[in-house]
Amino acid sequence: MSPRRTDPAVGVDLAVDLGPVRLPNPIVAASGTFGHGDELAALCDPAALGAVTAKSVAVFASEGNPPLRVAETPGGGMINSVGLPGPGIDAWIAHDLPALEARGARVIASIWGRSVADYEAAATALKPVATRVVAVEVNLSCPNVEARADVFAHSTDATRDATRAVVDALGGAAPVFAKLSPNVSDIVAIATAARDAGATGFTLINTVMGLAIDASMRAPRLGAGGGGVSGAPIKPIALRAVRDVSRTHPGVPIIGTGGVTSGEDAAEMMLAGAHAVGVGTATFLDPRATLRIIDELRAWCARNNVARARELTGGLHA
Secondary structure (H helix, E strand, O other), X not given: OOOOOOOHHHHOEOOEEEOOEEEOOOEEEOOOOOOOOOOOOOOOOHHHOOEEEOOOEOOOOEOOOOOOOEEEEOOOEEEEOOOOOEOOHHHHHHHHHHHHHHOOOOEEEEEOOOOHHHHHHXXXXXXXXXXXXXXXXXXXXXXXXXXXXXXHHHOHHHHHHHHHHHXXXXXXXXOEEEEEOOOOOOHHHHHHHHHHOOOOEXXXXXXXXXXXXXXXXXXXXXXXXXXXXXXXXXXXXXXXXXXXXXXXXXXXXXXXXXXXXXXXXXXXXXXXXXXXXXXXXXXXXXXXXXXXXXXXXXXXXXXXXXXXXXXXXXXXXX
């Protein structure tokens, strides 16, 4: 009788520390890709993920942008101009947060606004339920706002003001992660402004501004005109942003997001400096992509003699 073989992946410890929060694995559903609540839960068990970032909500309800909202781009990418539709923070707390909790999800709430006062009001509404979320993401960077001056993460001062408003409103009740835009000349300076304002860490990156054209119609393919490009084509941009910010702010927790479609992609993001890894566009192609990526990351670690996934963070050689 031959001896039983032990799968080396079984012994891999995938737990990571995201600032003060311990997650069972580093894979996080990115905001806008898992719905506001448990829409995908029947296909993908949220309790098996490191965390689920809910779709961004504001203090007010929003209808979002006109259709067409999503289109494919070359190289396995996607461009979207969804426009942050949502029920408003109070409705999200009343209905969507309990639905995620019932599924055993570790929830990252995500908020946005059109003014500093909007961010402050959304954070104030979240404070009474802050113990029910693992973090609050401050979405400063949605590229679906076509006027660049209206995107908070395109300005150090605006980033600082909005982040400070959220940090002060929460009063330490939950960690705060600033979600930043790659559509700037110096993302490190923007990250530093958020950190100076009290952000616990960063989500890097949001989508890259782009345009898709229907040549036969001589018009933009998306109803709002331009939109944000995501998926595999933007992974090198995300890796660079994560590495640059992590080198300037060593030890500050980062959720690295952008173009992750496999376990090896997740390992690359962590080597660049991420503590956790957001998965977004891959979920549109396969609702169970996050679960597959967890398994692939575990297998990758076993093959490469990595006993603890958290030891990958910042391990990129010069």
